[in-house]
Amino acid sequence: MDPISFPPSGEFLQSVRTSSKALREASNILIEEQAIKRLLLSPAFTSSFKRVSASHGLAMPLNFPSAAAELNLLSILSLLNFGSGYRAPLHAETGHGAWDCMRSFVFSLYITSSVDEDDLLSARGIQNISEGKVAELMRVNVHTERPHENLQHVTIGELRGPMYDLVKLVTRVLNETGGILVNSGYPDLGMFVLEALKDGRKARSDEDDHADVEVILERLVRAFPAFQDMAVVDGQRIFCFKKALFLIHAISIRFGSAQPPPFPVPSTSHMPVFSDNVLPSLLIHLGVIDTSGSPNLSLLFPHAGSPKQLVPLFATAAPGPSDAKVLPKDGPVLSTNQAYILRAAAIDACEMITAVAHTLQEPSLEWLRDIELPALDMWIWAVAKDRPDYRQLERFVLRDTVYF
Template sequence: MTLPLNFPSVASELNVLSVLSLLNFASGYRVPLHKATGRGAFDNIRAFVFGAWISSSTGAGDYFSAKGMEAMTEATVADLMRVTDVIHVERPHEKIHGVTVGELGGPIWEVVQLITKTLKETGEALIKGGYPDLGSFVLEALKEGEKAKKAGQDEAEVALERLVRAIPAFQDMAFVYGQPVYCFKKAMLTLHSVALRFGNSESAIPVPRTSHLPIFADNVIPSLLVHLGVIDLTHADADLALPRLFPEAQNPERLQSLLSAAEPVDPAAAKKEKEVLREGPLLTVEQAFVLRAAAIDACELIVQTAKDLDTSDAAEDLSWLKEITPPEVDAWIWAVAKDRRDYRKLERFALRNTAYF
């Protein structure tokens, strides 16, 4: 999880790493972002974070201090994302026939607004709490977790609670049929990113144990698990229209093809091939949280099944299966969804106007 930037201090790196996790969303805009920039959601967010940090280091103002985040504007975000030319939509003039006018709008403008709102809200929360930046707050939460660990508590759980209670963009939950559904993707991802980056370093950053955390549920893993037949929606809640979301996933021939080994791909030909992504179903909040919760549960079952497997008669050494963790399952599914060509083309559900994933 090392970032390709030259940081003046560990504290500065922790701050940028925390901001990158904070802004790890916009998955519902994957297709329009690809059309507008040629990159997916996370690649656009990462480019924005890197660009903002580099601009800050060259004297343009510290965008990722608490005050800098609180003062963020849509114009600055659009400029740093390099999308100023794709945040307008045209509509007919109300009074003059045949004349069109441009106004701010469209999916990329929504992404710009979400990023701006998230940064401003986070900056306001940090200023209210007396923290100079997000990294300082995360460091304090990690230290509280480390202290709790010495008292026999789960340090990740303690730190997670601090993050979720203080930062609105980390409060990743919704009510479905009156019952709370908690996912906390970005807050847990923040802790796991710290563990990956500083776990083998000699820095003073307290490193939480995160191997027991559940997956960091977004739209990629639930969608892929549906396509691969792990999550079966055929008998899911009809009142939420879940069985109708991915009709092609019920095709047995298609499923067999997806479960087969990937066909070899010529890298040179793959680069020349123009990628055409299909927009997946646009979900309601309730639908999205049900699928995300199902994916969390499914991955827990995958890990437990792997641990319970009898591998004594296997032709190859499969003992490693008993050591896999939910974060590792998360990383593998996410990677194969991006790297395997037929998986990459699969539709993913989208939830718009959310800063949670």
């Protein structure tokens, strides 16, 4: 993949929007206003949005000695908010998807640190954590058995397979981030984020009350490779910054309601969405993102968006037993470039969805005119597992990435 430079200082947020729109259009992906209205006015959306968009998955069933300790854990969790390409093998191994497994792993880091002398959530702790410790706390088997070449009825366990690949990615991100923090003199990631929050607050003004998010985002992305979610695709620069944006919004959710907040908390209502594999896949299934004009993408989801599929998906969720225990199947396996194109399309689609929602004049649905991008993001992400029929919709797969 071609090397890419950072956006100009002060233009990180805008670069997410402009680069996504440019790449989506260059890739011949269509998003029609009529398709957006069909979604917004559907019973599936109007009956579930307020409830489902509040399901952010950020509740912390832990006792923290301080707000700084919780901020550090939240920062580590956001740093590790990837692994979506391992959803199917994770479900087979643990019964949970990537997000729940990462949450459980970070909780285990915290609980283990409270009883051991070593603080596994400190800068030095994550710098030095081993693959074996990561596998132990993730509760996954990183060995794959194969028959011995010469001895009959003898099997050999080797370090390989999807769980080992994921453990290697997690360990690499932790070690790399910890090394940067140690070399920069920070005791943990939370202290770096706290300093960024304070610097962001200094940048806010009456003329630009969103400058704080810009400052925080730029500091996170410039400092840590695991937040540098950007590429050059077909000559087009694309910036997604999914995990860094997610972290900023998670801080707003967890600490924004405290009076007074323990540290400066940014307003995130204007931020772009946190594009992963769920958002574009679901928006394709719901007929909002139309890839039929893109030769490299048109066959990935062959039946998505058809009238036969859309009718039940747009209806109110049918009551009945949940099939949550049914193991999910992997969707189409994409190249890195294909994944960036679809993620860019989802970012631009959500910008267009909120813009259309704000113009609707439905007398009984006035609340549609107040929809904000992060809430729309949370609805798409959460509704994908809120309904049994949505859970069975295929999501695209990209495994060797630490960005989503």
